[in-house]
Amino acid sequence: MSKNWKTRTRAVHGGTRRSQYGEVSEAIYLTQGFVYESAEAAEARFIEAGEDEFIYARYGNPTVRMFEERIALLEGAEDAFATASGMAAVSGALTSMLKAGDHVVSARALFGSCLYILEDILSRYGVEVTFVDGTDLDQWRAAIRPDTRAVFFESVSNPTLEVIDIAAVSELAHAVGATVLVDNVFATPVFSKAIEQGADVVIYSATKHIDGQGRVLGGVVLGTREFIRKTLEPYLKHTGGAMSPFNAWVLLKGLETMGLRVNVQATNALSVAEAVKGHAAVERVLYPGLEEHPQNALCQAQMGKGGTVLSLDLKGGQPAAFAFLDALQIGVISNNLGDAKTIVTHPATTTHQRLTEDQRADLGISRGLVRVSLGIEDAGDLVDDVLQALDKAVNI
Numbered sequence: 001m002s003k004n005w006k007t008r009t010r011a012v013h014g015g016t017r018r019s020q021y022g023e024v025s026e027a028i029y030l031t032q033g034f035v036y037e038s039a040e041a042a043e044a045r046f047i048e049a050g051e052d053e054f055i056y057a058r059y060g061n062p063t064v065r066m067f068e069e070r071i072a073l074l075e076g077a078e079d080a081f082a083t084a085s086g087m088a089a090v091s092g093a094l095t096s097m098l099k100a101g102d103h104v105v106s107a108r109a110l111f112g113s114c115l116y117i118l119e120d121i122l123s124r125y126g127v128e129v130t131f132v133d134g135t136d137l138d139q140w141r142a143a144i145r146p147d148t149r150a151v152f153f154e155s156v157s158n159p160t161l162e163v164i165d166i167a168a169v170s171e172l173a174h175a176v177g178a179t180v181l182v183d184n185v186f187a188t189p190v191f192s193k194a195i196e197q198g199a200d201v202v203i204y205s206a207t208k209h210i211d212g213q214g215r216v217l218g219g220v221v222l223g224t225r226e227f228i229r230k231t232l233e234p235y236l237k238h239t240g241g242a243m244s245p246f247n248a249w250v251l252l253k254g255l256e257t258m259g260l261r262v263n264v265q266a267t268n269a270l271s272v273a274e275a276v277k278g279h280a281a282v283e284r285v286l287y288p289g290l291e292e293h294p295q296n297a298l299c300q301a302q303m304g305k306g307g308t309v310l311s312l313d314l315k316g317g318q319p320a321a322f323a324f325l326d327a328l329q330i331g332v333i334s335n336n337l338g339d340a341k342t343i344v345t346h347p348a349t350t351t352h353q354r355l356t357e358d359q360r361a362d363l364g365i366s367r368g369l370v371r372v373s374l375g376i377e378d379a380g381d382l383v384d385d386v387l388q389a390l391d392k393a394v395n396i
């Protein structure tokens with residue numbers, strides 16, 4: 001593997017560990033354990049395992065390691081640890097480094113389960129969390145204290161698609177020595193290299209664009225070798241959030257085509273966003289790739305493209321949103337995102353149902369809001385489908 005290889009080459013070849021059989025497609029080592037040649041060899045491996053030596057699949061596995069190396073190369077991170085799901089990655093990254101008495105600053109607009117960890121779980125163990133509007137740098141500046149240990153945010157928020165300035169927030173956090181943890185799911189490693197932009201630790205739910213075909217759960221934490229091996233690994237290998245080798249294989253193959261998929265998805269998102277502007281059923285189109293989006297300039301600088309997801313706020317509230325969802329013929333109603341199939345979601349009654357009406361209002365999640373995760377279908381077909389479904393949501 002050459003150091004000079006570009007992202008697309010790394011996505012296809014990075015991390016490959018070819019066995020003595022010379023297989024083209026990476027092998028699935030579906031094994032939890034490994035045989036030692038002698039009792040002495042077992043003892044030696046428990047003292048220190050070499051690069052190609054494994055002990056137990058909760059600690060590591062050759063197929064999982066291929067996935068970790070490939071995504072680390074894509075992201076430009078020193079190392080990575082794969083987890084059973086995106087939430088195992090988020091909770092592992094935070095709980096492995098925090099202890100009672102620590103202070104964390106977090107953006108308020110978070111994926112529901114991330115909010116549960118920050119708001120309910122960490123406080124139970126004596127960690128103090130201050131929430132801010134992630135797009136407002138003055139709020140970050142006011143909330144970050146000399147004793148702040150970590151900051152956490154989603155670089156593009158779900159489902160209102162606000163973009164947070166990774167470089168600017170990282171600078172504020174680093175000034176007090178705090179660790180910057182970024183959930184970069186909506187941006188994908190294709191559009192945003194969060195580590196290069198200032199983050200210390202980057203987290204992905206691999207369930208989304210990395211699989212991209214709705215098959216398996218997975219997650220990954222990326223960072224310095226020191227953080228991954230000294231802080232995260234001891235925590236994760238003993239608490240059990242390991243990725244299955246089969247899932248690692250699916251996700252490893254997913255990485256090969258992710259760049260192609262997300263670029264088509266982002267082009268489709270922009271086409272649909274442009275097409276629905278000014279439609280009689282639509283109050284607002286939320287898509288950072290549109291010039292009129294408040295963080296469009298930041299989005300272009302940080303991601304180059306607007307991403308694969310857009311949200312529409314419909315004038316007729318929940319009845320209009322439901323009429324729209326029910327009328328779609330291509331887009332399916334579900335709650336995943338980043339899939340090859342277009343998926344539509346009504347956050348207020350599904351992914352964000354747990355929040356109070358006030359919390360939802362605070363986050364801009366109205367009853368008329370629908371989230372559309374664009375797939376890789378034909379752009380013209382998608383535009384036609386969305387427009388005909390919007391026609392059925394007028395004057396409701």
Ligand SMILES: *Cc1c(COP(=O)(O)O)cnc(C)c1O
Pocket residue numbers: 085086087088090111113114154158183185186205206207208217218219
């Ligand atoms: C889906 C998602 C997660 C959680 O990932 P799972 O794989 O479902 O556990 C975390 N953060 C964001 C932004 C997500 O979209």
